Amino acid sequence: DAGITQSPRHKVTETGTPVTLRCHQTENHRYMYWYRQDPGHGLRLIHYSYGVKDTDKGEVSDGYSVSRSKTEDFLLTLESATSSQTSVYFCASGSVGYTFGSGTRLTVV
Amino acid sequence: DQQVKQNSPSLSVQEGRISILNCDYTNSMFDYFLWYKKYPAEGPTFLISISSIKDKNEDGRFTVFLNKSAKHLSLHIVPSQPGDSAVYFCAASANEGAQKLVFGQGTRLTINP
Numbered sequence: 156d157a158g159i160t161q162s163p164r165h166k167v168t169e170t171g172t173p174v175t176l177r178c179h180q181t182e183n184h185r186y187m188y189w190y191r192q193d194p195g196h197g198l199r200l201i202h203y204s205y206g207v208k209d210t211d212k213g214e215v216s217d218g219y220s221v222s223r224s225k226t227e228d229f230l231l232t233l234e235s236a237t238s239s240q241t242s243v244y245f246c247a248s249g250s251v252g253y254t255f256g257s258g259t260r261l262t263v264v
Numbered sequence: 265d266q267q268v269k270q271n272s273p274s275l276s277v278q279e280g281r282i283s284i285l286n287c288d289y290t291n292s293m294f295d296y297f298l299w300y301k302k303y304p305a306e307g308p309t310f311l312i313s314i315s316s317i318k319d320k321n322e323d324g325r326f327t328v329f330l331n332k333s334a335k336h337l338s339l340h341i342v343p344s345q346p347g348d349s350a351v352y353f354c355a356a357s358a359n360e361g362a363q364k365l366v367f368g369q370g371t372r373l374t375i376n377p
Binding site: 186188190195196197198199200203213214245247250251252253254256257258 | 268305306309310313353355366
């Protein structure tokens with residue numbers, strides 16, 4: 156099923172450059188989330204949204220910003236990428252037992 | 265501080281036997297618990313959940329047990345099948361509207377033929 160898609164799937168970027176990751180859902184879900192997955196940490200919440208233009212911080216929000224101008228789209232921006240932001244990023248949407256996208260592997264060199 | 269902990273990074277089980285994955289939590293405000301399964305290069309997929317008002321929830325081969333006094337939950341898979349080989353994450357929520365999940369580190373389960 157293609158209820159939630161992320162782009163790009165892979166990206167390599169240089170330290171100090173801005174990066175935007177995109178998440179698109181077709182389920183008309185109110186809630187959307189961005190997580191990062193790192194070894195030894197599981198998944199950690201970066202930001203979440205509870206409606207258009209309504210967003211809030213998660214556990215590891217420093218260095219990240221988000222925007223949600225439409226119900227179906229949730230963007231994650233790294234204003235100035237650092238090597239510590241090398242990670243796999245997952246978007247999700249829904250409420251109980253929500254659905255995750257396939258992830259974006261970001262490498263900051 | 266890790267509010268949700270999975271202390272076993274890996275587990276190996278014979279096909280057909282029972283797999284038991286464990287998870288501990290520290291935050292007494294958590295009232296909803298979930299298990300996710302993750303294959304390589306894919307996103308986590310929801311497996312089973314349990315509310316804090318219950319102590320057991322069953323769905324086919326998967327059963328989750330919750331011991332609130334011990335702040336411990338476990339996932340039982342029986343019988344284990346080769347397709348169950350994956351990384352399993354437990355997660356918890358304080359159910360404040362948006363379901364902001366706190367995840368454990370994950371346990372890699374390998375089912376041997």
